[in-house]
Structure formats: structure tokens, C-alpha cells
Amino acid sequence: MDSVKSKKNRIVSIISILLLFCVWLIYTDTYKELPGIRKEVITIGVFSDSYWQVQNGNSYQILEDAIAVFEEMHPGVQVEYVSGILKEDYSEWLSERLLSEQAPDLFYVLSEDFNDFAEIGALKNLEPLIQKDKEFQKERFYSSAYESGKYNGSQYSLPYECAPKLMFVNQTILEKEGLEIPGENWTWEEFYEICKKTTRDTDGNGTIDQFGAVGYTWKEAFESNGIHLFNQQGTRCYLTDDNVEAALMFVEKIEELNDGYNVTAKDFDLGNVIFQPMSFSEYRAYKPYPLSVKKYAGFEWGCIPMPSGPDGENVSTLDSLLIGMNENTRNTQYAWEFMKILTCDTQIQSEIFDYSEGVSVLKEVTESDQTLQSLIESSGNTGSLNQQILSKAVENAVVAPRFRNYDEAIEEVDKAVYAIIEGDSNISMEQIIWNRKINGYLEKR
Amino acid sequence: MDESRTSDYTLVIMKNLNLLIILYIAMLMAHSLSGYIQENSALDFLTKIYRIPIAAWKIPVIVIGLYSSCMLLLYIQNISSMGLLLKVCVELGISFCISYVLGFSYTGIVLLILADTMRYFPKAKWKFPLMVVMCLFYLLIDYNLIAAYGNITPFEAYLEYFQVDVQYILLGIKNILNSLNMLVFLVYIILLMRAQLSEKERILVLNEELRQANIQLENYAKESEKVVKTKERNRLAREIHDALGHALTGIITGIEACTTLMDVAPEATKEQLKAIAEVARQGVTDVRRSIKELRPDALEKRDLENALIQMMDEMRSATKAEIVYQCTTGLNCFHEEEENIIYRIVQESITNSIRHGKAQRILVHIGRKENMLKIHIEDNGIGCGNVKKGFGLHHMEERLNELQGSLEYSGEKGFIVEAQVPIRWDAEGKHD
Numbered sequence: 025m026d027s028v029k030s031k032k033n034r035i036v037s038i039i040s041i042l043l044l045f046c047v048w049l050i051y052t053d054t055y056k057e058l059p060g061i062r063k064e065v066i067t068i069g070v071f072s073d074s075y076w077q078v079q080n081g082n083s084y085q086i087l088e089d090a091i092a093v094f095e096e097m098h099p100g101v102q103v104e105y106v107s108g109i110l111k112e113d114y115s116e117w118l119s120e121r122l123l124s125e126q127a128p129d130l131f132y133v134l135s136e137d138f139n140d141f142a143e144i145g146a147l148k149n150l151e152p153l154i155q156k157d158k159e160f161q162k163e164r165f166y167s168s169a170y171e172s173g174k175y176n177g178s179q180y181s182l183p184y185e186c187a188p189k190l191m192f193v194n195q196t197i198l199e200k201e202g203l204e205i206p207g208e209n210w211t212w213e214e215f216y217e218i219c220k221k222t223t224r225d226t227d228g229n230g231t232i233d234q235f236g237a238v239g240y241t242w243k244e245a246f247e248s249n250g251i252h253l254f255n256q257q258g259t260r261c262y263l264t265d266d267n268v269e270a271a272l273m274f275v276e277k278i279e280e281l282n283d284g285y286n287v288t289a290k291d292f293d294l295g296n297v298i299f300q301p302m303s304f305s306e307y308r309a310y311k312p313y314p315l316s317v318k319k320y321a322g323f324e325w326g327c328i329p330m331p332s333g334p335d336g337e338n339v340s341t342l343d344s345l346l347i348g349m350n351e352n353t354r355n356t357q358y359a360w361e362f363m364k365i366l367t368c369d370t371q372i373q374s375e376i377f378d379y380s381e382g383v384s385v386l387k388e389v390t391e392s393d394q395t396l397q398s399l400i401e402s403s404g405n406t407g408s409l410n411q412q413i414l415s416k417a418v419e420n421a422v423v424a425p426r427f428r429n430y431d432e433a434i435e436e437v438d439k440a441v442y443a444i445i446e447g448d449s450n451i452s453m454e455q456i457i458w459n460r461k462i463n464g465y466l467e468k469r
Numbered sequence: 470m471d472e473s474r475t476s477d478y479t480l481v482i483m484k485n486l487n488l489l490i491i492l493y494i495a496m497l498m499a500h501s502l503s504g505y506i507q508e509n510s511a512l513d514f515l516t517k518i519y520r521i522p523i524a525a526w527k528i529p530v531i532v533i534g535l536y537s538s539c540m541l542l543l544y545i546q547n548i549s550s551m552g553l554l555l556k557v558c559v560e561l562g563i564s565f566c567i568s569y570v571l572g573f574s575y576t577g578i579v580l581l582i583l584a585d586t587m588r589y590f591p592k593a594k595w596k597f598p599l600m601v602v603m604c605l606f607y608l609l610i611d612y613n614l615i616a617a618y619g620n621i622t623p624f625e626a627y628l629e630y631f632q633v634d635v636q637y638i639l640l641g642i643k644n645i646l647n648s649l650n651m652l653v654f655l656v657y658i659i660l661l662m663r664a665q666l667s668e669k670e671r672i673l674v675l676n677e678e679l680r681q682a683n684i685q686l687e688n689y690a691k692e693s694e695k696v697v698k699t700k701e702r703n704r705l706a707r708e709i710h711d712a713l714g715h716a717l718t719g720i721i722t723g724i725e726a727c728t729t730l731m732d733v734a735p736e737a738t739k740e741q742l743k744a745i746a747e748v749a750r751q752g753v754t755d756v757r758r759s760i761k762e763l764r765p766d767a768l769e770k771r772d773l774e775n776a777l778i779q780m781m782d783e784m785r786s787a788t789k790a791e792i793v794y795q796c797t798t799g800l801n802c803f804h805e806e807e808e809n810i811i812y813r814i815v816q817e818s819i820t821n822s823i824r825h826g827k828a829q830r831i832l833v834h835i836g837r838k839e840n841m842l843k844i845h846i847e848d849n850g851i852g853c854g855n856v857k858k859g860f861g862l863h864h865m866e867e868r869l870n871e872l873q874g875s876l877e878y879s880g881e882k883g884f885i886v887e888a889q890v891p892i893r894w895d896a897e898g899k900h901d
Contacts, residue, residue, distance in 0.1 A: 115512050144521055
């Protein structure tokens with residue numbers, strides 16, 4: 025009787041443990057490794073149009089070339105991607121894939137999504153792969169571009185292409201006013217002097233119709249004055265620093281020149297503004313024929329680095345398109361190999377200058393003669409852009425700290441800056457008050 | 470008995486109720502997840518909960534798999550204390566996993582496991598710590614507490630997919646089911662306690678009956694002992710009367726006749742004395758025969774060695790104690806009296822070991838050293854620190870002294886008896 029019962033108990037326990045094992049297989053996705061289900065395919069999530077808000081017909085060209093390189097190196101392994109997803113739908117598409125656990129092994133990460141995806145655990149920490157891989161040299165990347173893939177001090181993605189912010193200069197007005205184009209290391213004083221001299225009423229109808237700068241905000245001023253607004257963890261805000269006050273006063277001074285007139289980007293397009301900070305990708309997009317005819321027809325223009333503040337350098341932000349690996353990928357090694365082809369292969373990276381509007385994240389590619397050649401070809405102009413300026417702007421670019429709700433924190437600062445500039449009270453007092461408010465917000469997150 | 474069956478039914482109701490609740494929650498979560506995807510608000514959902522939840526189809530599958538395996542474990546019965554402990558641990562682990570998948574919105578499975586485990590409590594060891602641990606576990610698996618240490622998707626985030634009024638209804642249904650589970654648990658506890666109380670009463674009554682029966686038995690035993698003693702005494706008296714009395718009477722009469730005859734007919738007297746000697750001899754034979762009847766039965770039929778072996782066999786089968794017997798010398802050179810003593814020493818020691826020492830293992834060694842027979846009896850029983858000589862030991866010692874033997878014993882580690890009996894080499898073989 026007893027032995028019958030203990031035998032029954034044993035069978036029941038075994039079935040129960042088997043069931044638990046099956047649940048574990050399903051929960052961890054290990055069942056996908058089972059023979060018959062496993063496939064030698066890696067998938068990549070991409071969008072069909074360019075990252076740089078420009079339509080171009082070559083969206084999949086670089087990817088296709090990279091796939092060809094990869095499949096030659098690893099015969100039997102296929103790379104698949106879903107085509108036809110627009111950039112504006114891409115984040116949602118990726119989120120849906122993540123939510124249904126069908127996310128591709130690799131995917132492009134828009135820089136504005138990077139924090140969120142890293143925070144929710146969608147991205148794999150690449151540090152172990154990087155350390156294991158002897159071939160991989162992070163020194164080949166622009167340090168700023170490489171940094172932009174970091175979250176909480178660890179590499180969660182690799183940069184694919186980037187574009188620095190540069191100051192666009194309307195050379196026609198400068199010539200007319202008898203002024204030189206400022207040098208690479210120009211300062212806020214020079215910037216202010218030029219703006220002050222050129223902001224005036226040219227046709228004598230009583231209203232100002234020629235302006236110094238448009239789109240130059242506190243962000244550009246902060247970046248070029250060596251201000252680090254937040255600490256890396258995003259728990260403290262440093263709005264009370266002395267160089268912040270200088271930057272705020274400078275932005276206010278530039279604003280005041282316009283005498284209350286609201287200058288827009290359209291004024292620049294019409295040729296009435298000398299300076300506008302713009303992404304390098306826009307330069308690439310609008311320079312070539314025929315777009316340039318439509319947009320900036322009436323004047324000659326070029327680009328230079330941002331002016332430096334008293335405590336800072338000629339630097340600005342870098343916008344980059346990143347590639348991340350799915351945290352739950354079952355093909356880590358293949359995905360890593362393909363990721364390296366997309367980001368570290370000189371041939372593939374140099375195609376960025378042919379088929380996209382960004383800048384390669386590899387120093388050797390951006391600084392190569394071949395790149396210079398294709399830049400000249402596409403712009404048809406040798407004088408407007410200096411390859412060294414570009415390379416330096418990328419290398420020295422500021423990378424914002426990465427933490428959860430960074431965008432919201434920036435909005436808070438934006439509110440604070442406008443309140444301080446618009447307000448009549450003492451700037452340092454206001455800085456302290458607003459700093460306390462923002463710190464309170466950061467702690468509550 | 471009836472109440473315990475009702476509590477079993479309550480447990481079945483509880484199991485079904487729990488299945489219903491976890492299925493309800495799992496389906497709600499799965500529906501809301503696929504709804505978020507269909508409505509293109511996956512990004513909003515992800516940035517709200519800041520983690521990637523389990524895919525929609527997996528939630529019900531995993532929950533049902535875990536629950537079935539938990540139910541199988543609950544089905545296991547009649548296990549040892551260690552087994553029960555292991556079973557409860559695994560069950561609690563599974564209940565934690567189910568609660569985890571359901572975002573800790575439902576933890577009532579712990580109550581189900583507690584209810585099931587309580588069935589074992591009348592027999593189980595460590596019931597109190599086990600109960601405390603389970604109650605603590607139930608108290609500590611709470612969403613808010615765990616969310617402070619780990620990232621968990623709250624059930625409310627899934628509910629937010631629905632319209633506000635629907636949200637309230639769905640949450641209400643969940644709360645009602647949860648309360649119902651608690652209620653059933655309470656009913657179960659009450660039924661179980663009542664069942665156990667009536668069980669206790671029954672045991673008390675039975676105990677009383679048993680006690681009465683015991684007292685009666687003891688009385689019977691005393692009486693029968695008395696009867697045996699009287700019988701034995703009567704027999705002895707009869708023997709003495711029959712054998713000795715008869716012979717002595719004959720001798721007395723014969724001698725009296727001799728005194729008168731001696732001077733008259735010395736020859737006839739001689740004859741008469743011869744006859745008297747014959748009567749005396751006959752009397753001695755009769756006395757011997759009587760004593761023989763008092764000998765152990767076994768020794769009567771067998772030689773000493775075989776009698777010992779048989780006695781130990783009987784002891785073994787009667788008490789289940791392991792008795793190891795080693796004999797390194799021949800035992801067929803003793804007088805009857807000596808055989809009796811050896812037999813009694815072994816028998817008495819084994820009886821003592823089992824009765825007083827509760828020994829499981831007894832070693833009997835009989836060997837010879839020079840002209841001494843050594844009997845060594847050792848057991849693994851509880852022994853006794855301060856040996857009080859009972860009748861048995863006293864008797865043994867006395868009889869050994871008569872034979873110039875000796876007896877030693879100690880009770881520190883088990884109980885050890887060592888007896889030495891001198892071997893008389895002049896006696897070849899048995900005397901009868």
C-alpha cells in the first residue's frame with residue numbers, strides 16, 4: 025500500500041518538474057534553440073527614409089551592401105529586414121515588436137529614443153562583447169559619437185552615422201557689409217560684434233529687416249560655454265554655476281538686438297539673416313542641385329564652428345543614429361559581427377557620404393581623400409566646407425548625459441531659462457530658485 | 470470524519486477559485502497588451518512602465534503551466550517531514566513565480582498552499598515555524614514592497630488600456646474574487662479545526678478505554694502469577710511428600726526394625742540394612758528426578774550450546790533485537806548445575822538488556838581463558854549510570870560465588886556483564 029503511494033508520489037513529482045521545465049523553456053525563449061525551431065537568420069530593424077529628414081531613394085543601399093559583405097563572411101546565415109517602415113512610425117513599430125517579443129536582433133535607435141530603450145532594458149549591454157573582441161578598436165570612432173551610445177557608463181549601442189551642429193553663415197551679406205568670415209576659433213564677442221553691426225534697417229522703412237542670428241538659443245550658448253547642466257546620473261542640476269549666468273546674459277543680449285522682432289528660419293532662407301545654427305546633414309541635403317535652387321537661391325553660404333564663450337570652446341551637440349542589439353537576441357555573435365560591419369567597416373561607412381546626409385563615425389573615413397572628393401562632387405563647391413572643420417566639430421562635440429526623462433528635464437530647464445530672461449528680478453536669485461525646483465523634479469522622477 | 474470530508478471539498482472549491490482568478494487576471498493582461506499593440510500605443514505603454522513585459526500569449530500559457538504543476542504537487546500525499554518541507558518550498562516558489570507574472574496583483578495562491586499544508590499539521594514536525602514562514606511569505610509578497618526593490622509592471626498599467634468605467638468594473642470583479650478566496654480559506658480553517666477537535670475527543674475516549682483494559686490485564690497477571698506459585702508450591706510439597714517422605718518413612722521403619730532385630734538376628738539385620746540402603750538410594754534418585762523437573766525445559770532436551778542458540782532465536786523473534794552470538798570454545802564439559810547457571814546468566818542478561826536498556830543490538834561472547842570460561846554480554850542500550858542490583862543480578866552473583874566464579878558489570882555505555890566460571894578439568898563429560 026505504502027509503496028504504491030510512494031510510487032504514485034514519485035510519478036506526480038516528476039510530471040510536475042517536467043511541467044516547470046517546459047514553463048522555463050517558454051519563459052526564457054530557450055525553446056527557440058530547440059532543433060527544428062532554430063533558424064540561422066538575423067533580423068535588423070530599419071526605416072525606409074533617411075534619418076536626416078530628407079527624402080532619398082537610396083535608403084536601403086548601404087544596408088544591402090553590408091548584408092552582402094556579411095553573408096559572404098558567414099555563408100548559411102541570412103540577414104533579413106522589414107522594409108517600408110517610415111521613420112516617423114519606426115519607434116512605435118519597434119515598441120510593438122518589443123512588446124510582442126518579436127523585436128529584431130539588431131535595430132537602429134533614434135537618438136531621442138536611446139534613453140528610453142536603454143532604460144526599459146531593450147538594449148543589450150555591449151561591454152562584454154567589446155572586451156572579448158580583440159579586433160574591435162573603439163579609438164577608430166569619434167569619441168563623441170562613441171560616447172553617444174553610452175548609458176549609465178556602459179556601451180549600449182554603437183553609432184552608425186552622425187551630424188554635428190555648425191553655424192551657417194550667409195557670406196553674401198558679410199561681403200556686402202565689408203566683413204570677413206570669422207575664423208575657426210571665433211568667440212562670443214566677435215559673434216556679438218558682427219550681429220550688432222549687421223542688425224539694421226536696410227531699406228529705410230523704419231523696421232529692422234536684416235538680422236544677426238536666428239535659432240541661437242540658450243542650448244548653444246550653454247554648450248559653448250563649458251556648462252554641464254546635469255550630472256551623469258541625472259540626479260543634480262547645476263543651473264547656479266557662474267558660467268550659466270554669463271550664457272544667460274549673452275543670449276539675452278543677442279535677443280535684444282532684434283528689438284522685439286521675432287526672427288524665423290524663413291528670414292534666413294530669404295537671405296536676411298547672417299547666422300543660423302544648423303545640423304551638418306541639412307548642409308548636405310540642401311547644398312546639392314536642385315534642392316538648393318528652391319531653398320537658398322539668392323545667396324552664397326558656408327559653415328563654421330560655433331563661437332566659443334569665455335569659459336568654453338567652439339563646440340556644439342552631435343546628433344547621431346545608433347545601432348543597438350536586442351537584449352534577448354538568440355544570435356548574439358552573428359548580430360555583433362553584422363553590427364561591426366555596419367559601424368566599423370571602412371567601405372560601408374564611406375558609403376554614408378554617397379547615399380546619406382550624415383557623417384561617418386569613423387575618423388579615418390571622414391578624414392579620407394575619398395570623402396573629400398565625394399563632398400566636393402555633391403556640393404559642387406570647394407570653399408564652403410573645410411573637411412578639418414567638420415572632423416574637429418564631430419570630435420569635440422558635446423554629448424548630453426543619458427538618463428531617464430532627460431527630455432523632460434531639458435524642458436524644465438527651458439522653462440526656467442525663459443522665465444529668468446523674461447523676468448525682471450535678479451538673475452542669480454532666480455537661478456537659485458529654479459535650480460531648486462529642477463532638482464526637486466529630478467529627485468521625484 | 471464527516472467534517473474532514475467537507476473541508477476537503479472546500480479545498481477543491483478553493484483550487485478552482487484560484488484557477489479562475491489567475492486566468493481572469495492573465496487574460497486581462499494579455500488582452501490589454503495586444504490592445505496596446507493594435508492601437509499603436511506600444512511606445513507610450515513602454516515609456517510608462519519602463520520595462521519590457523512578457524509577451525501577451527506567454528502570460529496565460531506560463532500561468533497555467535505553473536498552476537498545473539503546483540496542483541500536481543498539492544496532490545502528493547503521505548510524505549515524510551523532509552518531503553513536506555521540500556514540497557512546501559517548491560510550492561511557495563511556484564506561487565511566487567505566478568504572482569510575479571501577474572505583476573503581484575494576486576497573491577492568494579499562498580493561502581491555498583497554506584490550507585493544503587495545514588492538513589498535515591496533526592502529524593508534521595516543525596509545524597509552528599513552517600506556519601510562521603508561510604504567513605510571513607504571504608505578508609511580504611506585496612506589489613508595493615517588491616516594487617521598491619525591483620522593476621515590476623503594475624496591474625493598473627495594464628488596466629489603463631480600458632475605459633475608466635470598465636476599469637472600475639474589472640478591478641471590482643478582481644477584488645470580489647480575491648475576497649471570496651479569503652472567505653473560502655476562512656471557512657476551510659474553521660472546518661479543519663472542528664474536524665481536528667472531534668478527532669481529539671475521539672482519541673481521548675479511546676485512551677480512557679485503553680487505560681481501563683490495562684488495569685484489568687494487570688490484575689489478571691497478578692492473579693495468574695499467584696496461581697502458578699501455589700501450583701508450584703503444591704507440586705514441590707507433593708514431590709517431597711512422595712519421594713522423600715516415602716523413602717524417609719521406609720528408612721525410619723527399617724531402622725526401627727533393625728534396632729530390635731540387631732541382637733536377635735544379626736544376619737537378618739544386615740539384610741534389612743541393605744534393604745534400607747536401597748530405599749535411601751531410591752530416595753536420592755527420586756530427589757534427583759524432582760530437581761530435574763525444575764530444570765529449564767530447553768536444557769532438558771538439548772545440550773547447553775543448542776539450548777543457548779534456541780533461547781536467543783526465540784528472543785530475536787520475540788523482540789526484533791539483533792543478538793549476535795559468538796562462541797569460541799566447546800561447552801560440553803560442564804556439570805548440570807554449571808550449565809544451569811551459564812544458561813541463566815545469558816538469559817537474564819539478555820532479558821535485562823531488552824527490558825531495562827531498550828537495546829537494539831546485543832553481543833554475546835563466550836570464550837575460554839586458561840581454565841576460566843568467560844561470558845561477555847554487551848548491548849547498545851541506554852545503560853544505567855548507577856547500577857542497582859536487582860533480584861536477577863543478585864541471584865546470578867550468588868550462584869556464581871558458589872562455584873568460585875565472579876561477576877562484573879558496568880552500565881556507562883550500554884550495559885556490559887562479564888561472568889567467569891571456573892572449568893573443572895577432572896570432570897570429563899557430563900554427570901548425570
